[in-house]
Amino acid sequence: MKLFLVSAFFFLASFQAVRALRCMQGIEIVLPSDASTDKDKEKMPEYTECGIGSAGISAASLLALKPNTAAFPSTDYKCYHLRIEESDSKKATIVKGCIYKAQNVCDGKFKADSIREVFCSQCDQDECNSALRFASNWKMLSLTLFTIVCFFMK
Numbered sequence: 001m002k003l004f005l006v007s008a009f010f011f012l013a014s015f016q017a018v019r020a021l022r023c024m025q026g027i028e029i030v031l032p033s034d035a036s037t038d039k040d041k042e043k044m045p046e047y048t049e050c051g052i053g054s055a056g057i058s059a060a061s062l063l064a065l066k067p068n069t070a071a072f073p074s075t076d077y078k079c080y081h082l083r084i085e086e087s088d089s090k091k092a093t094i095v096k097g098c099i100y101k102a103q104n105v106c107d108g109k110f111k112a113d114s115i116r117e118v119f120c121s122q123c124d125q126d127e128c129n130s131a132l133r134f135a136s137n138w139k140m141l142s143l144t145l146f147t148i149v150c151f152f153m154k
Contacts, residue, residue, distance in 0.1 A: 020051070021124065025097040026046055027094070028096075032090045047130075051098075052073065055077055058098055067108075076100065079098060080097060080099050
């Protein structure tokens with residue numbers, strides 16, 4: 001039984017490492033009053049596995065905001081989280097997605113002068129551009145502790 005538990009743990013740990021990078025992808029609009037009825041119609045960001053399609057979509061949307069963030073396509077990806085705010089209306093837009101590893105979202109100037117960057121981050125771990133980024137780490141830690149406890153119980 002001990003050998004089975006240890007083998008299962010190593011299998012799950014290696015499966016976690018082999019899987020493609022997962023990022024939250026989408027656009028969320030936050031209005032200053034936060035009492036908008038359009039919030040229900042808006043499509044919230046969802047998790048997606050990074051690939052040529054999802055990185056291409058994110059790169060194209062970033063080119064509309066920051067033209068000098070262009071990069072050559074590659075097979076290495078990272079996640080990004082960008083929060084921008086319009087100076088006039090104080091409406092915030094949160095953009096998340098997969099981009100090419102060579103692309104730098106946090107550098108560069110915006111196409112419009114009325115937009116300012118409030119927050120920007122880039123990372124290369126699963127689900128690192130969401131509020132739940134530590135959930136998978138807690139799962140792995142709890143599985144490890146469970147395996148150790150079972151190992152010493154017998």
